Amino acid sequence: MTLGMRIGVVTFPGSLDDRDAARAVRIAGGEAVALWHGDADLHGVDAVILPGGFSYGDYLRCGAIARFAPVMEPLIDAANGGLPVLGICNGFQVLCESHLLPGALVRNDHLHFICRDQQIRIESTTTAWTSSYAAGQEIVIPLKNGEGGYVADSATLDQLEGDGRVVARYVGINPNGSRRDIAGISNARGNVVGLMPHPEHAVESLTGPTTDGLAFFTSVLAGMVNA
């Protein structure tokens, strides 16, 4: 039973996919709680999603300004204490800028914004957000970004691979030049996950290419029940 499981969705100025993330939470059976960037309070939620979009217009660097928002202070503390946090696209950028995750996201190597239905492989099912997938499961969810190229130095990349912290990898086509085809990573503990593609856009057959994205949200809710 996931009734009453509360997942916060942060809205920064310029966040775009916050409503979609909230919808995905509801469809998965949880309660979506809107969190305002200017409010340094997580309101006791059980998990937090940093949604996609263009926070602060992507000015300076994607996520660079959002990372200093008042809500990020309690969020960083809570994340370090084990709170499940999912950063999608711009949210992934915010997580990297605030050093909750290593590496950075840079401009797509082909210099264009790209929106496509992207095949990815779930490589870690030990994170709070992917426990309901099967290891190696290949899914198709929308990808849409202009700055989605994941980069980190070799030592970091080797560590991520070695520790099983690559959560998702692009299959077939690398749409943005990400190193090692990395589509998503986690922190060491597995509670913080950054993902470039958008699972929240693949939760309804009417509007998405598949419903493959729903398990990101049901995973974290299932995890709360078992916790």
Add this chain to the structure above:
Amino acid sequence: MSRHVDTVADATANSDLEQPYAELGLKPDEYARIREILGRRPTSAELAMYSVMWSEHCSYKSSKVHLAQFGDKKPETDVLLVGIGENAGVVDIGDGWAVTFKVESHNHPSYVEPYQGAATGIGGIVRDILSMGARPVAVMDPLRFGAADHPDTRRVLPGVVAGIGGYGNCLGLPNIGGEIVFDSSYQGNPLVNALCVGTMRHEDIHLASAKGVGNLVVLYGAKTGGDGIGGVSVLASETFDEGGPAKRPSVQVGDPFMEKLLIECTLEVLHAGLVEGIQDLGGAGISCATSELASNGEGGMHVTLDSVPLRDATLTPEEILMSESQERMCAIVTPAKIEAFLDICRKWDVTADVIGVVTDSGRLVIEWHGEVIVDVPPRTVAHDGPVYHRPLARPTWQDTLQADTSNSCARPTTAEQVTSTIFTLVGSPNLAAKTWVTSQYDRYVLGNSILAQPEDSGMIRVDEVTGRGVAISTDCNGRFAKLNPYDGAKLALAESYRNVAATGAAPLAVTNCLNFGSPEDPAVMWQFSEAVRGLADGCLELGIPVTGGNVSFYNQTGTVAIHPTPVVGVLGVIDDVALRTSMAFVNEGDVVLVLGDTYDELNGSEWAHVVHRHLGGLPPRVDLDAERRLAEVLVEAARTRVVSAAHDVSDGGIAQALVEMALRRDVGATVAVPSDVDSFVYLFSESTARVVVTAAPHQVEALESIAAQRKIAAVRIGFVTAPGSELCIDSVFGETVCLSLAQLHDTAEATLPALFG
């Protein structure tokens, strides 16, 4: 030493001062009329206001007399909640929901600076929708460029696409459709039309009127800079003070982040009931917004220009008035609610300043540094501009053009030639896949996109509980309109109407963007008047009203005008988006049928254009009664779930339609050309009122029955086959043509990347 500002007192004192009205685009009789209205010479600021507000772009002086037909011939309808004359039309779609939509042009700026021209075009149309009280929920872009392989097209297209994506994606609006057309007719005059659709509840509708004496005029959004001043700077030529920006930019630069904040802030103040009237700032900036609000309301307003927040402190008052800085709105707020309004602006970090107050003086009075620099009757600025009755003359070459039919062009007579023709057309720029463009647009944001390109119409779910949705398509065949502008406009309407119905939505309302050459050319004016007459007559016959639109004149280089291009957008409603029809072949065994009749109509076709570079003859016959009956079939078939796919037949004929249906999900079909018709004509004719559909074997009779009831021909031509199988066409000049889906896919997808990288 500060420059002396030209005040009303000055204008009264030295009324004979010579003024540069001609440089500002005013004719001597127009200037004389201004003097008559004011009883003195205008001040510099007033002269600037009248010159821009009375320009073609703002006043519609050449088109007004013709556009009146949209009102005169308005069909009986109760769906129109707000009609022509407001920022955008609003239609009732049922269940208390209302939808507002409009298409606008930003053609010339996009030729000058493709990225910013296209970006600010999106910004402008989105604000129009926002100012009606709606949340913008989707955008679409009908785009037309010169020849695909021309170097200048390589300069313009990528910039335009990047600008549309850059602005629209950052705003969080899904791009769900549009068109990309290449034709040398548009070389040097690309057409960048932008459509936006917004949704709201009936009670959310707001109008651009300043009512309530004593209510406050609030300017909010971006600070005002020197954007877009351009020509008006002739008034400021003596004011290039040291320390100020040396140039006044004529290009407007957009900030989509600011517009996103503007959207959220505006919707919040609207829903909190804090706004009495609202207007967006577009062409002619503050002077337009204030004169229109005043003219629509009590008729009077007092503005203190010093209160306008500036990005550039060196701007003169004339420049402030005429600035086209983006991302600004103007709201009318009661004194009791102003604090709450400003609080919400602060929350969203949006600059907001009270710049004036509504009066009942019947005058728009604007002060600067304590002196009156504008004192005019607002109606004369905003609504009672000049009205021209431009001369029209049917072009002398029209008869010759219509007599030069495509019968002179050699037609394929063998299966091999047909195969080769199919591949040639599939890979031609107009028919090739547009993935290179559309993958630069976010189609998913907001989570309510049901259908997007390359489907026949873009469909958005409006109500997440009931599934009620709307579908929109924009279409125009400029070649048809060149051959016969009256029919061409009707044909554009027919195609758009058909595209909406193909997805299962019932057509409801119309918007339009009329792109033409110079109104000073009688031939162009004739084309315009014919097209407007055709569109008005067509809408009356179909029973769907024009809710608003846009006119773009002067799309020509030298004496050569573009093809007359009346882009028509049709909006339809679907009760439940779950019942929508997509264009793809899906289920093996489904029966493929053609609805409608095929005639020998190749004039102006894609085949004639691509293979023979030929344009001549009369365009295909338009039969709006047949289109209406066909649409009823498609909507009922969707509602009763007896159709599994539908795709309208247009450019490239049935052959192209079949190829697109197969490539959509990579599923083939085996069909046959009927025995009683020429194979080439059947496959490539562009006769109207036709759709290719599929139906499950146990549904096909029900579908045929629906068609028969409405006297629409329904002919079974084959079956959908297995995924990955070929598209085979039997009885093509006695042989079978089999087309590999992989080869068709590669041909279609290779063209645009090869051209644009």
Add this chain to the structure above:
Amino acid sequence: MARVVIDVMLKPEILDPQGKAVEGALSRLGLAAVTSVRQGKTFTLELAGDVDDTTLAHLHTLAATLLSNPVIEDYVIREVTA
């Protein structure tokens, strides 16, 4: 009143596709002698008051945390004028 100019560049090992695109364009425009282009950013800050040691230290912190992302970028405080 003081003026501070800070340059931010991508670290040499980070792929710079924008720089590459500019390089290609320069070459097509006839400047084939250009063998490399890297694109960066310049921030010009105007400060009320002087830049003393405390302010300078603060500027370094801001440059390293907000103006640049040390994972992928280097910064230089190029100019300080009173």
